[in-house]
Amino acid sequence: MDSAAPRRYTARRSADREKGIALPYRLKTWSLTLLATVMLPALANAHAILEESTPAIDGSVKAGPVDLTLRYNSRIDRGRSRLTLTRPDHTKDAIAIAPDGPPDIIRSHLDLTPGAYVIRWQVLAVDGHITRGDVPFTVTGP
């Protein structure tokens, strides 16, 4: 009888110790689950949204060399993004995207005569979603 008591006591102590170790692990797992739940909708919305452009939408620039800059809210896959320029005579041309620069910016260099233009952009964001939009602008005489 006397020998059984310490044994049971030992067993209970080791069970308590296990509980003490298990709790932080459980909390950690729960925290990660919570974090994933909070983060996933944010990642799903990481497709590219145009935040700033030069020329600005409905803006105007002077004729001659024009540096086109499109800045997005997320990283862009340049190799799978496209720019199309619609000229005043409604002809369309694919325009080259500069291969360098920050990952959230697309640049191109144009030489434009006066008139109304539209840049149509189509970009692939890091989340795998493609978004498109238009930047209409006017080129004024020198």
Ligand SMILES: [Cu+2]
């Ligand atoms: Cu997306």
